[in-house]
Amino acid sequence: MTERIYTAGLVVIGDEILSGRTHDKNIAQIASWLQVQGIRLSEVRVVPDVIERIVEAVNALREGYDYLFTTGGIGPTHDDITVDAVAAALGVEVVIHPDARAILEKYYADKPGGLNEARLRMARVPEGAELIPNRMSGAPGIKLGNIHLMAGVPHITAGMLDALTGTLEGGLPLLAETIGCWTPESEVADILRQVETAHENCQIGSYPFFREGRVGANFVVRSTSRDELRSCVDSLCDGLATAGFDFTPGGI
Amino acid sequence: MTERIYTAGLVVIGDEILSGRTHDKNIAQIASWLQVQGIRLSEVRVVPDVIERIVEAVNALREGYDYLFTTGGIGPTHDDITVDAVAAALGVEVVIHPDARAILEKYYADKPGGLNEARLRMARVPEGAELIPNRMSGAPGIKLGNIHLMAGVPHITAGMLDALTGTLEGGLPLLAETIGCWTPESEVADILRQVETAHENCQIGSYPFFREGRVGANFVVRSTSRDELRSCVDSLCDGLATAGFDFTPGGI
Numbered sequence: 001m002t003e004r005i006y007t008a009g010l011v012v013i014g015d016e017i018l019s020g021r022t023h024d025k026n027i028a029q030i031a032s033w034l035q036v037q038g039i040r041l042s043e044v045r046v047v048p049d050v051i052e053r054i055v056e057a058v059n060a061l062r063e064g065y066d067y068l069f070t071t072g073g074i075g076p077t078h079d080d081i082t083v084d085a086v087a088a089a090l091g092v093e094v095v096i097h098p099d100a101r102a103i104l105e106k107y108y109a110d111k112p113g114g115l116n117e118a119r120l121r122m123a124r125v126p127e128g129a130e131l132i133p134n135r136m137s138g139a140p141g142i143k144l145g146n147i148h149l150m151a152g153v154p155h156i157t158a159g160m161l162d163a164l165t166g167t168l169e170g171g172l173p174l175l176a177e178t179i180g181c182w183t184p185e186s187e188v189a190d191i192l193r194q195v196e197t198a199h200e201n202c203q204i205g206s207y208p209f210f211r212e213g214r215v216g217a218n219f220v221v222r223s224t225s226r227d228e229l230r231s232c233v234d235s236l237c238d239g240l241a242t243a244g245f246d247f248t249p250g251g252i
Numbered sequence: 253m254t255e256r257i258y259t260a261g262l263v264v265i266g267d268e269i270l271s272g273r274t275h276d277k278n279i280a281q282i283a284s285w286l287q288v289q290g291i292r293l294s295e296v297r298v299v300p301d302v303i304e305r306i307v308e309a310v311n312a313l314r315e316g317y318d319y320l321f322t323t324g325g326i327g328p329t330h331d332d333i334t335v336d337a338v339a340a341a342l343g344v345e346v347v348i349h350p351d352a353r354a355i356l357e358k359y360y361a362d363k364p365g366g367l368n369e370a371r372l373r374m375a376r377v378p379e380g381a382e383l384i385p386n387r388m389s390g391a392p393g394i395k396l397g398n399i400h401l402m403a404g405v406p407h408i409t410a411g412m413l414d415a416l417t418g419t420l421e422g423g424l425p426l427l428a429e430t431i432g433c434w435t436p437e438s439e440v441a442d443i444l445r446q447v448e449t450a451h452e453n454c455q456i457g458s459y460p461f462f463r464e465g466r467v468g469a470n471f472v473v474r475s476t477s478r479d480e481l482r483s484c485v486d487s488l489c490d491g492l493a494t495a496g497f498d499f500t501p502g503g504i
Binding site: 015017018019020024028029030031042044049076077079117118119174186203204207208 | 264267268269270271272273274275276277279280281282283284285286287292293294295296297298299300301305327328329330331363364365368369370371373374389405407426428436437438439441442444445448455456457458459460461462472474
């Protein structure tokens with residue numbers, strides 16, 4: 001049984017991430033959202049606010065995966081160049097989207113400065129694009145083919161993802177179940193390997209941690225099949241119990 | 253006046269980041285550390301625990317930048333394949349490093365299970381590599397040419413970075429100063445653009461936020477020259493004051 005796996009790439013655009021000034025929250029947010037849509041985030045690239053670098057990453061990832069998301073660089077200031085970069089990557093013009101202009105006119109009607117030239121930049125889209133509703137502030141996201149341009153501010157991106165929910169074709173969601181142990185992963189490495197080998201449609205990830213002065217690990221079993229996931233988790237629990245390790249279903 | 257700019261790439265290895273399960277902390281941590289070393293983090297790629305994908309990213313970034321860092325995948329379990337991937341990327345063998353073996357023998361001497369086969373995996377290195385001290389737990393990091401293999405667990409990586417401090421050749425550190433405004437960035441976009449254009453060795457980033465129900469932005473001015481940074485920040489403050497905007501030196 002082969003099943004279609006849907007994949008996505010993400011380009012995070014922003015000097016502020018690469019300088020360490022801002023801790024990215026969009027990778028985890030978009031990854032989690034994609035899982036629920038039945039789409040796997042397969043690669044992320046973080047690139048600076050340099051048009052050639054954005055173009056290169058956009059072209060690599062839009063061709064390599066079913067969907068491409070970008071975050072950042074769609075605001076009103078001079079360092080917001082994502083629209084220009086995506087248009088250049090696709091070889092299309094940048095145009096003012098009439099609906100985006102109307103949204104911004106309404107949003108800024110009663111605000112100081114009104115729809116000034118800088119704000120009108122947020123109505124610019126690569127020719128042929130549709131808008132992604134922004135329920136948090138004025139400027140919309142942008143969708144063109146398999147490319148989705150989202151905001152850099154995480155809660156605005158959250159609203160845009162919400163608006164996209166259920167609109168992208170996906171496959172079976174990747175299910176996951178976690179088993180936690182207050183045991184160094186190096187004591188149970190053989191069990192993990194054996195159980196994974198015996199369940200070919202499951203993967204087991206091992207994520208060690210140090211908490212409260214003690215060493216432990218969470219083992220995450222992933223599969224698109226609920227039955228195979230169940231069987232693999234049961235085998236792992238049996239293996240741990242047989243070897244005398246305590247474990248916590250659901251993870252620690 | 254041209255000055256040598258030192259750059260680094262980072263490959264974050266781990267299904268747990270791409271699934272959204274774990275929020276990455278290593279990008280910001282390594283970025284901030286590199287800034288202090290006078291090295292700019294220029295690109296990050298997040299890839300899954302798949303050897304071909306790691307090899308591809310390692311080869312792209314080790315050739316594209318002065319330094320390459322990787323995080324994740326150097327532990328004792330079956331999903332820890334970074335050493336194998338880097339060896340494959342470089343076309344060298346994987347060998348047991350005698351010093352790493354000695355470190356692990358000592359570390360596990362009094363622990364249940366001792367230095368078992370899984371733990372001995374953590375002494376494996378691409379042939380020719382040196383070790384990076386791990387002050388937090390047993391297994392060391394690995395350095396080979398311009399490549400640095402760090403742990404996935406952030407506080408272990410912090411200790412490894414600490415051990416590397418001052419050992420990498422860098423250029424002038426990128427200095428930064430922040431000015432905050434309780435003003436939408438779209439009202440001051442023209443000022444930002446004009447000031448940046450007038451100071452060719454400075455960049456200004458604009459980072460909007462929503463807090464306490466109000467809109468604001470921080471403007472980060474960056475330069476390797478302390479004098480030019482000072483001059484650019486002064487111009488920005490003058491421009492904001494002249495246009496009647498309140499601002500907060502140091503940022504909000």
